[in-house]
Amino acid sequence: MPHLDAAYNLARWLAGNDHDAADIVQDACVRAFRFAGNCRGENARAWLLTIVRNTAFTWLKKNRPKAVVSIDDDELAEVEDTNRAANSIHGADTGVLRAALAALPLEFREALVLRELEGCSYKEIAEVAGVPVGTVMSRLARARRQLQNQFARKGGL
Amino acid sequence: MNCADIRKLIHAWADDELDLVRSLEVEQHLKGCPECAAERNSIQFLRDALRQNDLTHRAPESLRKEIRKLARADADGPARDREDAQPAGMMQLWIWRLLAGGATAFAILTIVSRFEISGGNQLVDEAVASHVRSLQANHLMDVASTDQHTVKPWFAGKLDFAPPVKDFAAQDYPLIGGRLDYLDGRTVAALVYQYKKHFINVFVWPSANAKATAPVLENDRGYSIINFEADGFHYCIVSDAEGKALNEFAGLLGGL
Numbered sequence: 001m002p003h004l005d006a007a008y009n010l011a012r013w014l015a016g017n018d019h020d021a022a023d024i025v026q027d028a029c030v031r032a033f034r035f036a037g038n039c040r041g042e043n044a045r046a047w048l049l050t051i052v053r054n055t056a057f058t059w060l061k062k063n064r065p066k067a068v069v070s071i072d073d074d075e076l077a078e079v080e081d082t083n084r085a086a087n088s089i090h091g092a093d094t095g096v097l098r099a100a101l102a103a104l105p106l107e108f109r110e111a112l113v114l115r116e117l118e119g120c121s122y123k124e125i126a127e128v129a130g131v132p133v134g135t136v137m138s139r140l141a142r143a144r145r146q147l148q149n150q151f152a153r154k155g156g157l
Numbered sequence: 158m159n160c161a162d163i164r165k166l167i168h169a170w171a172d173d174e175l176d177l178v179r180s181l182e183v184e185q186h187l188k189g190c191p192e193c194a195a196e197r198n199s200i201q202f203l204r205d206a207l208r209q210n211d212l213t214h215r216a217p218e219s220l221r222k223e224i225r226k227l228a229r230a231d232a233d234g235p236a237r238d239r240e241d242a243q244p245a246g247m248m249q250l251w252i253w254r255l256l257a258g259g260a261t262a263f264a265i266l267t268i269v270s271r272f273e274i275s276g277g278n279q280l281v282d283e284a285v286a287s288h289v290r291s292l293q294a295n296h297l298m299d300v301a302s303t304d305q306h307t308v309k310p311w312f313a314g315k316l317d318f319a320p321p322v323k324d325f326a327a328q329d330y331p332l333i334g335g336r337l338d339y340l341d342g343r344t345v346a347a348l349v350y351q352y353k354k355h356f357i358n359v360f361v362w363p364s365a366n367a368k369a370t371a372p373v374l375e376n377d378r379g380y381s382i383i384n385f386e387a388d389g390f391h392y393c394i395v396s397d398a399e400g401k402a403l404n405e406f407a408g409l410l411g412g413l
Contacts, residue, residue: 004224008216022220029224082192086199094210101212115172116207122174123339132279133339134286141168148199 003045006118007052013113014056016102020063028055046124053110053128060106067106085152092151100150108143115140158182163193171200178299280341280393285380287338288358288395291347297356298334298349308335312346320346320361321390325409330357340393350406355398357406364391372407374400387411 007028012021028051060068092100101109110129114120120128125136158166163186169175170183187194216224291297300311309322315337324332330350338347338360345362364386372385381403383394388411394403 004216004221005213008220009214012214018214018217021214022217022223025216025220026223026227029227033227082195082199086195086202089199089202089206092206094212097206097210098212101207112207116204117213122169122172130279132282132286134290137169137174140172141165144168144200144203147203 003048006045007048009117010049010110010113011052011056013101013109013117014053014060014106020059024056024059025052027059028052031055046120046127049114049118049120049124049128050130069105081152082148085148088151088154089148100147103150104143104146108139108146111136111139112143112147158186160186160190160193163187163190164196167193167196168200171197171204280384281375281377281382283340284358284360284382284393284395285377287340287347287360288380291336291338291349291358292356297336299336301334303331303333305332308332308348311335312337316344316346318346318363320348321388321411322348323410325350325406328409329353330406330409341391352396352398352402352406355396357394357396357398357403359410360393360395361390364389366391369411369413372404372412374404376400383407383412385412387413 004025007025008021011024011028012018015021015024028048032048032051057068101112104112107129111125114125114128122133122136126133129136131139163183166175166179166183170180175183187197300308302308302311303324303326305322305324309319312320312322312335322332322335326332330352332348333351333356334349336347336349338345338358340360341362343362345360348359348361350357350359366386367389369387370385372383375382375384380395380397381400383392383400383403385392385407392407392410392412394407394410396403
């Protein structure tokens with residue numbers, strides 16, 4: 001399982017705790033093995049992440065319906081204070097960043113985790129999340145703005 | 158491009174996902190605009206912070222063991238389970254599983270069919286998104302020409318096929334240019350036509366099907382989308398022009 005860490009990282013960020021993340025990954029792997037015998041091919045990572053993502057969303061809808069609130073794709077909010085946000089982000093430690101990322105809506109968190117932590121391309125994210133590339137672009141922009149604004153409000157932490 | 162356009166594109170630029178022409182336009186703007194440059198710095202700080210702070214969770218050893226066990230159990234299963242199921246042969250395997258009984262097989266079939274359904278909608282989604290992006294970002298054309306003999310050679314060397322390029326100015330659908338786009342998992346030719354005040358994007362890529370098919374009209378978010386095959390090519394037409402005019406246009410392109 002060369003992509004187990006990537007699978008676990010996505011599940012962990014979506015589910016929010018170790019126990020549920022492990023359950024989701026295990027369930028997803030059962031499906032993955034049944035699906036094609038094993039995970040191979042050049043797109044194996046995106047393929048496995050897609051199964052993990054769908055398993056996680058199904059699990060969340062069943063066990064934590066309030067967490068799965070679909071986001072509306074309205075206009076981008078402005079960043080309230082770009083310089084303040086930049087300074088505040090610069091000084092943030094790992095714990096603060098973790099909490100900020102965890103506070104984002106599910107679809108935004110997913111896009112950022114895939115992009116920044118797993119280094120996925122827009123096309124791969126589109127495949128995993130099942131949305132067009134244009135939606136990936138706007139979700140990443142809005143996810144980052146929400147984080148910037150979180151930090152701008154915190155000021156010099 | 159003004160600041161509002163830049164703010165829409167700056168994230169894709171920071172992610173290195175913009176085409177060369179638009180990247181250069183963004184960079185040009187950033188040189189002369191301190192506000193947008195501050196936005197870029199802020200995004201860069203955020204990206205660095207997320208990547209350098211080790212926010213990644215690694216799979217615990219206990220899970221690793223469980224998955225290894227699962228993999229072994231899978232390898233010990235019936236021989237046909239282990240076959241490297243090719244996409245084409247996979248349906249058969251699922252059907253076999255369903256006949257063999259078992260709720261998981263049913264669950265998997267449901268997943269497979271869901272994937273297939275979303276696959277169909279995804280082409281429409283992608284085509285509309287490409288159409289909208291091409292208008293939004295002032296990136297309708299890489300080669301602007303009403304001359305089919307200019308547009309066609311432009312594609313040579315950029316694609317592994319030669320798209321049919323015809324001008325229909327006499328029928329009220331003048332060719333105005335072309336560009337490369339990405340659709341349905343491959344690079345495609347995008348031909349841009351105009352009908353009255355509407356722009357029409359025609360995405361063309363080779364199809365395994367040599368026969369012409371009847372155009373299928375769909376509507377999505379106020380756009381009309383027509384798909385059909387002709388002369389060994391798949392055509393996907395997207396526009397906000399009315400469906401009737403687009404159907405006529407599909408006929409000109411060779412749809413039945």
